[in-house]
Amino acid sequence: MVGDVAADRPESCRPLVLALEPALDVDDVVGDDHSWHVVPLVRRWVRCSAGDSFTRGGHLRACWIVLRTGSGDITRSRDASRAHVAADLRLWTPAPAWRTLEAEGDVVTPSAHGLVGREAELAVAAAEVGRLGEGRAAVLAIEGEAGIGKTRLVQSFVDDARSRGMAVFCAGAHPFERTRPFAVAAAALGLSPRSPDPRRAGVGALLAGTSSGTSGFVDDIQYRVVEEIVDLVETACAERPVLLVAEDLHWADTASLLTILSVTRQLPFAPLLTVVTARPSPLRGEVVRLLDDLSAGGGRSVRLRPLTSDEVATLATHVLGVPPGPRLTAMLIKAGGNPLWVTAMLRSLADEGMLRRTGDRMDVTSSELPASLSELVARRLLDLPRPTLDLLQITAVLGDAVSLREVAAVARMAPAAVAGQLREAYDAQLLDEVDERVVFRHQLVHDAIYQHVPAPERRLLHREAAVALMATGADRLDVAGHLVLGAERGDEEAAGWLREAAREASGQSPLVTVELLRRAEALLPAGHSDADLVSTEVVQALVRAGSVGEASARAEAVLARQHAPEVDIPLRVALVGALALQNRADELITVVEASLGAPDLLGPAEQVLMLAQQSWALTYSGGPRAGESAAARALAVAEQANDAAMSVWGQTALLVAVGRQGRFQEALDHARRAAALAASSPDTRSLPLQPKLFLGLALFDCDRVVEARAAFRAALDDEFGSAWWLSATLMADAQALFAVGEWDDAVPGLLAGGHAAQEKGNPLLLSQSLAYRAVVATAKGEHRAARELADGLTEVLESEELSYNAGVLAFAAAGLEAAEGNRQKAFDLLLRSWRFDAARDSRYYQRCLAPDLVRLALALGHREVAAEVADGVAAGAVLAPEVPTVRSTALRCRGLVDGDVQPLLEAVALARSTPLLVEHAGACEDAASLLAKGGMRDDAATLLGEALARYEQAGADAWAARVRAGLRAIGAHPGARGSRDRPAEGWDSLTATERAVSLLVAEGLTNGAVARRMYISPHTVNTHLRHVFAKLGVPNRVALAAVVHHSNE
Known part of the structure; x- marks a missing residue:
């Protein structure tokens, strides 16, 4: 090209060539993300011989810039690859990062130098991308003020990853998009109904509400997505x-934040680098929580600091081509080390003709300078024609990256006319075009222009944008953001649109639903006929979003004043649900009783729902008989109305009430009927109860563990059940594994169940996870780990009012105390829990409390307590004679109190008929103790050997050691360790489940696919993989596949 330019020019008019390689991103020069083209910096540095400045350059997207010397008028031409500026010119200063060359010389390739002052951060970027090849996940959070270089640093990740052939999913949040659930996640992964990928199209259809597979229940769609x-x-x-990148989390929607957390938590062993960026403050609470969670999970954090004065000077030199002089250096210090502000200042100075070359440096001719970048942008707006400025403001109101057709719709102009009028904004380097969208060159530019619009005018523009977008058939959730920002009190149309948008968002993001309904409520004029209805919708949305405290307070406030009759019952139903989730049983019972006092106002379904909630509140607060009565009333109402779904509610309430009283077979009968009704009815109102889960729980209580686990697997198979009851189902299945002694599989399940319970805000299930894991650690002799786990139970066990699951917590804590020699403390823990349950007619935890309590009572000389417990267990056995371990426990306690070995031998026979470890081995130990005292050492040794085999198979080393000591005490030889004694490392060290997981992973199945194949959760798969990697000494799934292949040869 250079030769062509110079060919027809005389020697005196040789061209001066400023060349920019096409591969060099402007960002490499200016040090920030897509902020300013460098070309405008040139235009004030080039002057005509007459002294007139060439003040307006074209919208230069040039790869070559050629400045010709010689005579002629100033001309401009646009080209995709070049721009020519011909005139009688002389060069005032070199262009950024280039050298001035004669035409005959070679064109110089620009420096590959990138960001200034970010060497350490770039090293982190390179290291993290490099480690992706090791197959382990990592998380990096980059924080910094706007313009500090976050996006440019991220771009280095992206460029490096792409150069290595890695997949890159990248998107950023945008202003005004918080009402769009999954906006960031959908943009990054291309989730759209129009996607050519069927899976992405399917998820896009879910988000668009066009999928035929949605159940219609809140939280379900969000969970599935x-x-x-x-x-x-x-x-x-x-x-x-x-490489997964999510930028500008400070604007992100809550569903995308949840997705980022879920991806990082569930894929710790995938070759995945997740990078997020955010401004440091102010941050919304949910963003702060996400960053804290990422850090707690091992993520790294990088806080981009301002550039030092030396680095600012380096950046200026890089931009100008020569070092800055002393006055310019002092002026640039005012930028506070922000590279965007530095480069913007240089551009402004150049545009105003305030830069002068003095020797080998560049300095300023004036100290006048805008006080901020916003002021600088505002000054640039003064140069724009009014029509262009108006369109630019409309564009800013629509967002920082918008469709030209949207701008045209709001401006009521043809798209071509809009494009023409925005040309000046492109020329001024305020706008750019990316993927057929109009984008601002930097978010700070967008912010400055948006804030430049007076607040009243901004509100009006948002409202007009909403109207225009409505007319084009835009998605309600897209319009909702503008209504939230633009509508004013009394705008009934806006309130109606926001309510419709809230209904659309309810399945995707409950928190967005709450935000939209709050705004709709605020828009209604005082005394509006729909005010109470909207308030009720807000309460219902708050319950679904988990804000149950606020929901109950708002419901109570509305009910306490005069309100529309039609909202009374929906409010009461919502209030009862909120109180139940807060375990505020007494208040719940009062609300239900008051509501049932006017039965004519309640339909059958509402009566059943309230009675069922009252039943559970009574049952769990110490009145299971009263709870049974309420449940029976609920079932009667449902059956009279011939309402199958509500009958499921009544049956479920009944099974809980009678089960807590120890009538386990009766509870199982109710559970079977509830499950059958739910399976045969298309009515989905029973789904929130997950009948299959309750059937599994009732089966387990009757010692039918195999059937119980099948029911749990069926519950996990149910899409809806996994969304609402995942933590409970995982915990129930893990407890079943614990009960039968499959502890290697139980512990991962307990961890996964506890994790899911924590996510769902269920402290009761979380405490159960801690309790069972503490029992396992104690049984293995790992007392330090057991103590750490048991410490998490202390607050609950020492509280004034015990929780209804205190029995299993006390069993775990007492077991550790006894193992450490603190028998009195163990006794006190068990006795308090026993009497707490006995006073409430609850027998649910008798089987785990009674044997240890009787044994300790006798050892400590509290025979009356031992007799009290034995009598209580015997009374419970009368209620459930069909359940082997209920009868076995009663016989054990009676035999220990009476010193009679015969009931103990009967207890062993009953426990042996079940697969339950603790009950079977414990009965063997108790019977062996009395046999040994009676001189029947051979029979005692046989039973101790039976207990030893169970303990060794489970890996309960400390309990096994206790049995071995017992064998030695009666002169028996314990023999060699059982089959449990396997190596600690290598393929042979893996459990059966760990091998199964390894084989499926080696086949290339994802965690989700493995989980579905094995009826466990992805969290459980991760836990198994963590153990497998440690045992095999492999770092990732690829290495695991190699080991699997080698082991199967």
Whole structure:
């Protein structure tokens, strides 16, 4: 090109060539993300011989810039690859990062130098991307003020990852998009109904509400979408390493924040680098929580600091081509080390003709300078024609990246006319075009222009934008953001649109629903006929979003004043649900009784729902008989109305009430009927109860463990059940594994169940996870780990009022105390829990409390307590004679109190008929103790050997050691360790489940697919993989596949 330019020019008019390689991003020069083209910096540095400045350059997207010397008028031409500026010119200063060359010389390739002052951060970026090849996940959070270089640093990740052939999923949040659930996640992964990928199209259809597979219940769609996204990312990771980028979390919607957390938590062993960026403050609470959670999970954090004065000077030199002079250096210090502000200042100075070359430096001719970047942008707006400025403001109101057709719709102009009028904004380097969208060159530019619009005018523009977008058929959730910002009190149309948008968002993001309904409520004029109805919708949304405290307070406030009759019952139903989730049983019972006092106002369904909630409140607060009565009333109302779904509610309430009283077979009968009704009815109102889960629990209480686990697996298979009852189902299945002694599989399940319970805000299930894991650690002799776990139970066990699951917590804590020699403390823990339950007619935890309590009572000389417990267990056995371990426990306690070995031998026979470890081995130990005292050492040794085999198979080393000591005490030889004694490392060290997981992972299945195949959760799969990697000494799934292949040869 250079030769062509110079060919027809005389020697005196040789061209001066300023060349920019096409591969060099402008960001490499200016040090921030897509902020300013460098070309405008040139235009004030080039002057005509007459002294007139060439003040307006074209919208230069040039790869070559050629400045010709010689005579002629100033001309401009646009070209995709070049721009020519011909005139009688002389060069005032070199262009950024280039050298001035004669035409005959070679064109110089620009420096590959990138960001200034970010060497350490770039090293982190390179290291993290490099480690992706090791197959382990990592998380990096980059924080920094606007313009500090976050996006440019992220771009280095992206460029490096792409150069290595990695998959890159990248998107950023945008202003005004918080009402769009999954906006960031959908943009990053291309989730759209129009996607050519069937899976992405399917998720896009879910988000668009066009999928035929949605159940219609809140939280279900959100759960499904999150799980689908996790699986999509993991599938991509199976093909090659993945870089997942989510920028500007300070604007992100809550569903996308949940997705980011879920991806990082569920894929710790995938070759995945997750990078997020955010401004440091102010941050919304949910963003702060996400960053804290990422850090707690091992994520790294990088806080981009301002550039030092030396680095600012380096950046200026890089931009100007020569070092800054002393006055310019002092002026640039005012930028506070923000590279965007530095480069913007240089541009402004150049545009105003305030830069002068003095020797080998560049300095300023004036000290005048805008006080901020916003002021600088505002000054640039003064140069724009009014029509262009108006369109630019409309564009800013629509967002920082918008469709030209949207701008045209709001401006009521043809798209071509809009494009023409925005040309000046492109020329001024305020706008750019990316993927057919109009984007601002930097978010600070967008912010400055948006804030430049007076607040009243902004509100009006948002409202007009909403009207225009409505007319084009835009999505309600897209319009909702503008209504939230633009509508004013009394705008009934806006309130109606927001309510419709809230209904659309309810399945995708309950928190967005709350935000939209709050705004709709605020828009209604005082005394509006729909005010109470909207208030009720807010309460219902708060319950679904988990804000149950606020929901109950708002419901109580509305009910306490005069309100529309039609909202009374929906409010009461919502209030009862909120109180139940807060365990405020007494208040719940009062509300239900008051509501049932006017039965004519309640339909059958509402009566059943309230009676069922009252039943559970009574049962769990110490009145299971009263709870049974309420449940029976609920069932009668449902059956009289011939309402199958409500009959499921009545049956479920009944099974809980009678089960807590120890009538386990009766509870199982109710559970079977509830499950059958739910399976045969298309009515989904029973789904929130998950009948299959309750059937499994009732089966387990009757010692039918195999059937119980099948029911739990069926519950996990149910899409809806996994969304609402995941933590409870995981915990129930893990407890079943614990009960039968499959502890290697139980512990991962307990961890997964506890994790899910923590996510769902269920402290009761979380405490049960701690309790069972503490029992396992104690049995293994790992007392330090057991103590750490048991410490998490202390507050509950020492509280004035025990929780209804205190029995199992006391069993765990007492077991550790006894193992450490603190028998009195163990006794006190067990006795308090026993009497707490006895006073409330609850027998649910008798089987885990009674044997240890009787044994300790006798050892400590409290025979009356031992007799009290034995009598109580005997009374319970009368209520459930069909359940082997209920009868076995009663016989054990009676035999220990009476010193009679015969009941103990009967107890062993009954426990032996079940697969339950603690009950079977414990009965053997108790019977062996009395046999040994009676001189029947051979029989005692036989039973101790039976207990030893069970303990060794489970890995209960400390309990096994106790039995071995007992054998030695009666002169028996314990023999060699059982089959449990396997190596600690290598393929042979894996459990059966760990091997199964390894084989499926080696086949290329994702965690989700493995979980579905094995009827466990992805969290459980992760826990198994963590153990497998440690035992095999492999770092990732690829290495695991190699070991599996080698082991199967």
